Amino acid sequence: MLPHRAVYEEEHRMFRETVRHFAASKIAPxxxxxxxxxxxxxxxxxxxxxxxxxxxxxxxxxxxxxxDFRFNAIVLEELSHSGFAGPATDFSVHSDVCCGYLLSYxxxxxxxxxxxxxxxxxxxxxxxxxxPGTGSDLQGIRTRAxxxxxxxxxxxxxxFISNGQMCDLVIVVARTNSEGGSKGMSLVLIxxxxxxxRRGRNLEKLGHxxxxxxELFFDEVRVPVGNLLGxxxxxxxxxxxxxxxxxxxxxxxxxxxxxxxFDLTKNYVRExxxxxxxxxxxxxxxxxxADLKADLSVGWAFVDQCLREHIRGELTTYAAxxxxxxxxxxxxxxxxxxxxxxxxxxxxxxxxxxxxxADARVLRIYGGxxxxxRELISRNL
Ligand SMILES: Cc1cc2nc3c(=O)[nH]c(=O)nc-3n(C[C@H](O)[C@H](O)[C@H](O)COP(=O)(O)OP(=O)(O)OC[C@H]3O[C@@H](n4cnc5c(N)ncnc54)[C@H](O)[C@@H]3O)c2cc1C
Numbered sequence: 018m019l020p021h022r023a024v025y026e027e028e029h030r031m032f033r034e035t036v037r038h039f040a041a042s043k044i045a046p047x048x049x050x051x052x053x054x055x056x057x058x059x060x061x062x063x064x065x066x067x068x069x070x071x072x073x074x075x076x077x078x079x080x081x082x083x084x085d086f087r088f089n090a091i092v093l094e095e096l097s098h099s100g101f102a103g104p105a106t107d108f109s110v111h112s113d114v115c116c117g118y119l120l121s122y123x124x125x126x127x128x129x130x131x132x133x134x135x136x137x138x139x140x141x142x143x144x145x146x147x148x149p150g151t152g153s154d155l156q157g158i159r160t161r162a163x164x165x166x167x168x169x170x171x172x173x174x175x176x177f178i179s180n181g182q183m184c185d186l187v188i189v190v191a192r193t194n195s196e197g198g199s200k201g202m203s204l205v206l207i208x209x210x211x212x213x214x215r216r217g218r219n220l221e222k223l224g225h226x227x228x229x230x231x232e233l234f235f236d237e238v239r240v241p242v243g244n245l246l247g248x249x250x251x252x253x254x255x256x257x258x259x260x261x262x263x264x265x266x267x268x269x270x271x272x273x274x275x276x277x278x279f280d281l282t283k284n285y286v287r288e289x290x291x292x293x294x295x296x297x298x299x300x301x302x303x304x305x306x307a308d309l310k311a312d313l314s315v316g317w318a319f320v321d322q323c324l325r326e327h328i329r330g331e332l333t334t335y336a337a338x339x340x341x342x343x344x345x346x347x348x349x350x351x352x353x354x355x356x357x358x359x360x361x362x363x364x365x366x367x368x369x370x371x372x373x374x375a376d377a378r379v380l381r382i383y384g385g386x387x388x389x390x391r392e393l394i395s396r397n398l
Contacts, residue, residue, distance in 0.1 A: 018280065019094060025087060036096070039070060040099040043065075044099070048104075052103070056227065072116040086262070111143075111180060118246060122247035139185075142188065143178050143181055145178045145190065147175060147178070158192060160174065162191035164193070174235070175232065175233040178232070182231050204247055205240060205245055206245075207240055212238065260385065261338075269324075272348065275348040278374075281369060282358050282359070312347045313351070319344070320340055338390040341385065345381045
């Protein structure tokens with residue numbers, strides 16, 4: 018069970034029930050099939066929209082529920098704690114990350130066009146920063162958007178893009194000025210039906226098996242200048258202001274998944290016997306579980322503090338990086354120790370702990386690696 022937390026109010030508790038019901042009725046029956054296919058059904062998106070799970074922070078004038086970011090957090094926590102890390106990431110990239118850029122930097126016209134479709138799930142959104150040659154160092158990107166009259170012509174290649182197969186709209190980070198260093202990069206909206214846009218392979222991964230993660234190719238894709246998101250040259254500043262929210266969501270995803278691993282393990286050790294008593298009775302088990310419980314308690318307290326700060330508009334890069342670093346590393350320790358308590362069964366895919374272990378690994382990598390988080394934190398020492 019996710020712990021009771023004072024950061025949430027009654028309306029959030031009711032929404033949590035909706036998300037829990039969605040996970041049990043719409044994801045659980047299909048999940049195995051989606052993992053085998055490497056992608057969810059398109060109907061997962063429209064069902065998510067119909068249930069109010071997509072972009073809940075979007076104002077009512079654009080078709081949303083006008084909720085605060087705690088509603089986004091609940092979707093992520095519940096899908097993650099249900100063991101559905103792939104769907105949690107799919108929705109989070111769309112609702113928490115992409116939608117954040119449109120809300121903060123979209124023109125009135127862009128918001129009117131895209132937000133209602135993102136809320137309903139008719140449009141699935143992806144964000145494409147990473148390239149084969151560069152991930153952590155975004156200043157090294159080579160994808161170019163060159164202005165020709167009223168259009169940008171976009172050429173380049175991206176990789177590891179979540180929702181890459183499913184997306185209808187991609188927020189692309191591209192270089193608009195080769196001289197401009199970090200100020201030479203811009204965000205450009207590219208619709209997936211534009212000529213010259215091509216999806217590569219759906220990449221095979223260690224975990225998040227139902228999530229589509231892809232290469233994307235842009236071969237002289239022409240878009241009107243109205244597809245620029247925010248100011249020309251403004252990508253780096255936009256990323257700096259939006260990345261703390263993305264890192265907070267990854268921390269929320271991580272701690273809910275770690276809690277799930279702990280809950281499963283607590284039950285397992287009570288049922289499994291060795292040397293005439295339950296595994297739970299050994300001092301080693303009790304002490305190790307006590308350590309994990311302490312880690313989780315500290316993690317929940319810090320992530321809730323960050324969530325409160327974020328609602329007040331006060332979440333700093335430092336706090337968000339600290340949350341992502343510490344909680345995703347803690348998540349790794351928790352799933353590793355929990356799997357150990359399952360013995361050989363922990364290594365078997367039919368046991369959920371096995372999937373939780375594999376799914377945990379990427380949280381220390383995407384959204385900025387642990388090393389990059391340390392780099393950011395160290396700048397505030
Ligand atoms: C499943 C999945 C989904 C993803 N989804 C998306 C997405 O939707 N959109 C998107 O744009 N990207 C996405 N990514 C990409 C992800 O954000 C990058 O993989 C990540 O930022 C790391 O970049 P990289 O893989 O190029 O590693 P590199 O940058 O090559 O890093 C390699 C290693 O070097 C270390 N390193 C790099 N710089 C430093 C430094 N200064 N000091 C110390 N160590 C350093 C790193 O920490 C890492 O350990 C996804 C990745 C995965 C695996």
